[in-house]
Amino acid sequence: MQKLLLLGDEAIALGAIDAGLSGMYGYPGTPSTEIMEYIQSSEEAESLSIHREWSANEKTALEAALGMSYTGKRAMVAMKHVGLNVAADPFINSAVTGINGGLIVVSADDPSMHSSQNEQDSRFYGKFAYVPVFEPADQQEAYNMVSDAFELSEKYRLPVMMRITTRLAHSRAAVVRKQKEPQKPFRLPSDPRQFVLLPAIARRKYSALLTAYESLKFENRLSRYNIFRDGRNRKLGVIACGIAYNYLMENFPDGGPDFPVLKISAYPFPNDLISDLTGRCEEVLILEEGYPLLEELIRGILDCHLKVSGRMDGAIPRAGELDPSVVAKGVGLTPEAGLKVPDIVKSRPPSFCKGCGHADTFNAVIEALKPFNGTGVFSDIGCYTLGALPPYNIINSCVDMGASVTMAVGAADGGLHPSVAVIGDSTFTHSGMTGLLDAVLKNSPVTVIISDNSTTGMTGGQKSHATGRLASICEGLGVEPEHIRQIEPLRKNHEENVRILIEEFGYRGVSVVISARECIQTATRRKKAEASENNSK
């Protein structure tokens, strides 16, 4: 069969295409973005007419995927871990409604916070919602799991989560393709009230969910993704979840370790397999990428007399990503140390691209705030978060998508003036619009600067839902038209832009300044594409 060199993200995408996917949904977020991008650029997906447009945010994406499932077809939705917070409401309730066509929710976690605000572990959401979770250890397993996840989803009538982490998402390896499955036919739910979570129905459905979750524990005892590998040395036993298994095996290149190992890649936890291992070993080490979920469960509140080690006793660092060296120490090996990094090596944080519009916007904001004392600038998630770093040092917050607008409203309530929010165009349509409506309804004295680069820039330039609509959205939400100002962040417009900002900072009501200039990266790519198109004509 065909062998392809794929990122973990791409393996999942191709797995879904080959498993008869009908709709792919999502909002860009590192490290999940390449799943949708692969399907968008796939000619096969095009010829199969697979729906594959970005959604306004993760919540709308998951709901649309649930709607696709309603028609009996297979749907997948992908997001980064913090995106699942946004989509938590439909996620948890979709476990109660159940599904019709198979539904996979991919959540890509970012331990060590390479590109994120936290390192939350999505497996907790799976447990919270009573949803089965698959956690692939490598690219081939990621590909294979997708069709199995769809089948499991349809067998139990439940959504299935696929949890990956940055390292798998963004690492390439060869993947062998399987036979392609056709898309599912249009078939509405046999029970027309399946998705109606009125309390009387919800109680019945919730009880069925609890029963299904118990059955899944038995199902997972037999899962081909949970592998027990016995060993003669019973002093230690290791339970390794997902990619942690690879980091363990890397340390035993010649035939593997001599102690028993249980690899877990299918949740809920297979209780029997775990007690098989713990029953035969004096001590158990637990390796998990992310939070110590299993470790906490095994330790419990009361001492179970089993010697357990892992992240909670310091055998493995409490936070941060695993790697082969960290795991080597955990199992009592002495890893190679390598050389020290010389002190002269300085850190090199990311910075605005040369010619970036956000930089000109911040330069104008910095100067416009000078006449006002005691200011605070709330900001948001995007490239412009780099405004927190030198030489700008201008923003005072970056919390979650859309929080700049609503924190500015709250701070204005608390007496801050001017209370300023800086938010990107895509982040604004993701979660800023509702906050702006709050501001309008109470005529809050805030200035919202939308730094509009006409793209979702930080994740690589995906389509922004805001493009061409910002002024009309703000007007529609009730911002007075004379306080919706448009500026172009260019050095030559600096004085004029500062003047406009000062006017709006001084206004004691809701004002919006749309600072619009195309992202320098997407502009370069667009010009290149246009030039090559002209050449080929």
Next chain:
Amino acid sequence: MKSDIVLSGVGGQGILSIASIIGLAAIENGLYLKQSEVHGMSQRGGDVQSHLRLSDKPVISDLIPHGKADLIISVEPMESLRYLPWLASDGWLVTNSTPYINIPDYPPVEEILDQIRKIRNHKIIDADLIAKNVGSARSGNMVILGAASPFIEIPFSSLENAVKSFFGRKGQEIVNLNIKALQAGRDQKA
């Protein structure tokens, strides 16, 4: 055979192109490989790295353990030092000498080069200058790859084939310039 390579540089310097080309050459030789990349925020002018692992046996971990890398290939001198904890005691460090200065506290280049010279097996070349001399100022990354190629257990002709297929859709002229840059790097002595 195994070759564990750390590629380093600054976002936008083309280290992923180097990784892709070695990857294509590895596939031509029937090798197993895993290659981890950095996407997202740090690409914007920050430090970037890629772990590339080639072997005639299946590769298990996506990440190279500390002290096990056979080779560090860096398109920027200071960045080459950032990954020393991964370099094996008999490993090679091949780096460009031209700094990419986008931070205010960038150390004096001579001090960086002194640190690199302390590494047992090192090769420092001015890839930017060599690329300019062969008429392709933007092919510094191919010069570096050429300079590192003696330390990768893949025939040089496979790397040339990979460069051809990687740049193929950009036309014959671009292919030729990159092949010239690769060869010019190959000709550099340690």
